[in-house]
Amino acid sequence: MVAQAKSAPRLALVAGEASGDLLAGLLMGGLRQRWPDLTAQGIGGPRMAEQGFEAWWPHHKLAVRGYAEVLRHYRDISGIRKQLARRLLQERPDAFIGVDAPDFNLGLETWLREAGLKTVHFVCPSIWAWRAKRVTKIAKAADHVLCLFPFEPELLARHGISASYVGHPLADTIPLEVPRASARQALGLSATEPVVALLPGSRRSEIQYIAPHLLAAAALLHRCRPELRFVLPVVPGLREMIDPLVATHAADVPLSVLDGRSHEALAACDLTLIASGTATLEAALFKRPMVITYHMHWLSWQLMKRMGYQPWVGLPNILCRDFVVPELLQDQATPQALADAALAWLDDPARCERLEQRFLELHHLLRRNTAQAATDAIAQVLGR
CATH class of the missing domain: 3.40.50.2000 (Glycogen Phosphorylase B;)
Incomplete structure (x- = not known):
């Protein structure tokens, strides 16, 4: 990543499927409105590319759901995460934003945060619906969580996690x-x-x-x-x-x-x-x-x-x-x-x-x- 003026941050993002690409594309529209010279790279899809995002890997590489399916693709997905982490630790963007895909992003965010990088997780994992113990991973992984639903920040605050309710971008569009x-x-x-x-x-x-x-x-x-x-x-x-x-x-x-x-x-x-x-x-x-x-x-x-x-x-x-x-x-x-x-x-x-x-x-x-x-x-x- 090429150094730029402080007004134009260098960000890394990962969106792991079509819905994440949609959310990240909408987010990048707001980011680019504030910082027109923003640099954003990582894993994403066509909606992000429309906003000038540089995809090192396409988002569909991570679009796997279900334990059996993930096991079949574990080696490839794990390899991508390790390569991405090494690259980000070398290039050190101003912040990493993980867009949904918690099974991939929370672990990556933890590594990056422990190495001193700022981390934001966009979309609170649905700990209110299932896998409540995941909140401990969120606490280790994210400096801040952007929540789509109004009841989520209070829930995260009980566990010492900084969070903001930002509404759902689909409701705007x-x-x-x-x-x-x-x-x-x-x-x-x-x-x-x-x-x-x-x-x-x-x-x-x-x-x-x-x-x-x-x-x-x-x-x-x-x-x-x-x-x-x-x-x-x-x-x-x-x-x-x-x-x-x-x-x-x-x-x-x-x-x-x-x-x-x-x-x-x-x-x-x-x-x-x-x-x-x-x-x-x-x-x-x-x-x-x-x-x-x-x-x-x-x-x-x-x-x-x-x-x-x-x-x-x-x-x-x-x-x-x-x-x-x-x-x-x-x-x-x-x-x-x-x-x-x-x-x-x-x-x-x-x-x-x-x-x-x-x-x-x-x-x-x-x-x-x-x-x-x-x-x-x-x-x-x-x-x-």
Whole structure:
């Protein structure tokens, strides 16, 4: 890294998957607004690259979920972390910002912090939902934590961890009023036809385990309601996995596979069948009825289901403290169950309207100028 004036810090960031890339890209927009000559390097994706980020490794190298899947890729991921740590300790940026990906970032942050580098963790790990003991790792790893949800800073403060509530950047970027008509026009959909969005996730393992269930559910829905149209956004690099699955499970379904464009799909749809994760919060901010699902390797499921502290796994339900949308997980996530839950939404407009109002209230709660708030907190860490 080339030395610059103090007004332009040198930062290192790691975002480990599509959702982290999205968050980091939004954060970098705020950072670059304050420091136009900012230098930022590390691991990231296309949203970060749009803000001038230099990726030493692409973010999809870390996009692995589930214990069994991680074990298969452990050597590669561990090797990347060690190489990155050596490089950062040599070049010594002004601060390291780990964006989500706690299994990768917390250990890396601990090494860097012990060596005297400033560390910020963006997105508080969900210790309020599962793996509460992870709070001890956070305390060792991060000089400061940027929290997306308002109850998190107080929880961290009990353990002596400095933290700020910065709101959720998606609540800033997604409009309060859903641009349904323009999204449908952009996707070539009519204003009146009912549309179901299928969002199986952004990881290869999610495509493997979840997409077949969603596609089979779409086939059942098509037989029951031939007027339904379907859209399936796919993150870059995973299209080759989706196309054979569509041919196997939903060959006769009126389905459009989209390269990216998940926000347009969510704005345009009447309902989404969606993998648990950040995308469910996006769906809530678009005020969409949804059926949350997840399916993974059986060993990963056995390990993870024992670690939960709450009855919910989906972010909309966790934030609303209620089962406002159904969750069908693992063995419950059959195509027929998914189709039945979808039809229950389609057949109950009053229920959909009540949910839309609930999600509008949630949107207002999370809506802050996150990029500026996060940048202010990072500036304090940097002493600028």
